[in-house]
Amino acid sequence: MPLRAKVTNPAFRAAASMSTSPEIPQELPGDEPDDVLFNSIYGLRSIELNRPKKLNSLNGSMARKILPRLKEWEKSHLANMILISGAGNKALCAGGDVAALALQNEKGVEGQRESTDFFGLEYRLDHTLATYRKPVISFMDGITMGGGVGLSMHAPFRIATEKTVFAMPETTIGFFPDVGGSFFLPRLDGETGTYLALTSERLNGVQALYAGIATHYLHSSVLSNMTQRLSELVFPDEMALPERLNVMNKTMAEFSLGLPSLQEEPILLAGELRSAIDRCFKFNTMEEIFQALDSETEQKEWAQKTLKTLSSRSPTSLKVTLRQMRLGKKWSITETFKREYEIAANFMRHPDFIEGVKARLMSKPPRQATWQPATLAEVSNETVDQFFNIPEGENRLEVLSKGDYQRYPHERFSLPSEAEIEKVVRESGRKASLIVEEFAEKWNFKDGVREKVSEVLARRTKNTHEGLRWIEE
Template sequence: MSSTPIRYGATVKEEPRDDPDDVLFNSLYGVRTIELNRPKKLNSLNGSMARKILPRLREWEKSQMANVILISGAGPKAFCAGGDVAELALQNKEGPEGQKKSADYFGLEYQLDHLIATYSKPYVAIMDGITMGGGVGLSVHAPFRIATEKTVFAMPETTIGFFPDVGGSFFLSRLDGEIGTYLALTSERLQGVQAFYAGIATHYLDSSVLAQLTTRLSELVFKDYASLSERQQLINSTISEFTSSLPARDSYEKAPYGHLSGSLREAIDRTFKYNTVEEILAALRKEAESGDEMLAQWAQATQKTIALRSPTSLRVALRQLREGKGWTITETFIREHKLAVKFMEHPDFVEGVSARLINKPPTKPVWKPSQLAEVTTSDVDEFFKMPSPEDALVLVDPHPEALDQNYTEYPHAVFALPSEKDIEKVVRSSYGRQGTKAVIDEVVQRWNHKAGVKEKVQEVIARKTRTDGNGIAWKSQDANL
């Protein structure tokens, strides 16, 4: 981290030309709400919105009356479908000056995302509806991320000649196994409770109870001396009060191969573990010869999907996930800003956005280079050059009670389902020698009987352990190759 230049500065201010109504702010006792208000644009984030949210978040940090921050999207379709990339692509066509404007937008967006990731007060994101790209940045780094039956999560950046940004280097690389790699390279969508089981969301609620939840959160009373952790624990238990029974993760029509569990999950880890796109494609070709018809169809479809993506984006995305495992939360946004600046200068971004989002009807993008073999290591190296101190992203000056600016694991991970590493630790302890039930009971107890924990532990045990006498043992890594 010491080699990454870090600069802090003042919070941005709203500009006269900004739309006065694209974000709505409200107060309900101790709750402060942010409502993204561009429903016709699926609440896509733009500079005007970011310039409103940033200073308001800083203002609330200083207020003793603001206990909980809650962000949501207007309308029935989306929380936030991403950044307004069509506007950015049009700017880029203006040349270096337009590219600089686009790069500045990403700097503003990443300032906001970093502030959320290190925020000094409880922050709740309602991921009700489409949550992609920029919407992920506004939610995924928060301690509380609520998915509903309407949630549609994706990081679709490689489809438009970009890379999975907004902190994707950090959160995708820390998901279980190779889930993050799979989502980054394929832009696969997760529906509803699938986002919860994958670790994207911390809670799953039916959308019909969201208004009641807001009211309930507004009634919470915190002791003046309560720590952030204590406040978050109370919020966590309050959200859990509204959790009803969870739907099956494979109950969605758009999940023909199942989703991120069982044999499909094993195949994802098996094929996406490699450090080159060519090796991943070779593994998928081998998987396509599988005797399991479902897995063979999945592998064939996944090969076709990857073939449609920008070759440059694929190479950059894979490398960012591998390197991002070692980045701190602050380093992540500084390095990603450098990546974004480079992509604004690359032809694939304008081509991808134009083909997919601007052209009517949509056209097939013509990537440059068009083949993986034509994207060299030196080409990719250019994206990962360390920014100079003068060019490094300027972050918002942190509040005295902000989270550690250099954490390498989410400090609030306990509010989500246990990770496979958490479950592995219990299996490798004395509980594993006592058998499956002992492991499940122990993890469920550690996670305060959170809905979904038992189901996840059962799935992980079935996939990652073997019978060992009267107990169970964690399979070695080689056993799943």
């Protein structure tokens, strides 16, 4: 279907009232048929994004189908868990259908409002998944970017495979890493979230596990059998959600074929590179980050390559994204989506979004975008402030569930964080080998725990006559 035809099709548009109404959305006349497939296998309910030719990119039609079904299953005693996957063998979801949004914005204020309504719809869906009262599993099998990250990152179980390609590429198109990026990116180890947000760096396969994006790494060949096994699990009515999650976690571990060896696939965001990322991306202004990269000597080649990458991005996107990373650390999951809705509305009115999408996604071959303004110096603090101001009297996004939190309640299923490792080192001072085994045992010998803990200890500790000590930066 031609892109322009899709813009005027109600399958893409969100209802005009979606920006303020808390009502559960329903399908609209003209919504695409079969763009989402639903299935029931014993106690498992599956959501399969079914636009493989578009890499399962998310549009309003899909969101309007998924949300009512999620609400229905949440009340059902027969539905034990939810599985989200993508049709075909290339992608879970490559993002939102931003090409249609950009063309829509060219219609002026009305089109910009309709685009903003779509983001309100998408963020309600993401928030519903983030606060869902039943276990959710997401198969990040293939390309998982932008909107696809929103459908996976907030689930307790996020399965990476050898085909996973994760990225938040929004600064390349004059936008910002949304779909909850304000929440999960600043909470990754050190400055890795800031780095991923600004540069759009990709993480392939097992790297998504090491970085804290995925909770598990499995070979794609086992997903079908694991799905069948999970569907057969029976939970007593009185079993609380944490216990149900523990049972599922143990079941998934049974299907592991192990991780690629570190010789074959070393941890990417590790060692001297990771130290350089923390050194260069710790600042609160883009000008300071550029200066730090330009002055970097230990990882000079990486720093110069990163400078070139950042120099091609929208200066407005870079400054807004950096502010987002710093403020988002303090936002709850609900506040995150309310704030991102306001930021998205501002970007729909900004020329960089239309220009970025056309340059990178619609031009053949892709071209360098012409940003307005063109330099960091021209993007004032007042301009950035406007993206974060909430106009007086304006209705804020109303979400569809009451759950809220400051940290993911199920983060124990990911690899241990650097902060957790630091805490043990500071409290114990024991030998590195003992700390590694302590974490391995506590995490039930989960794949990747030993590798992650060993890398952190090698980079951030030193042996002294008083025992292992954490290196201050």
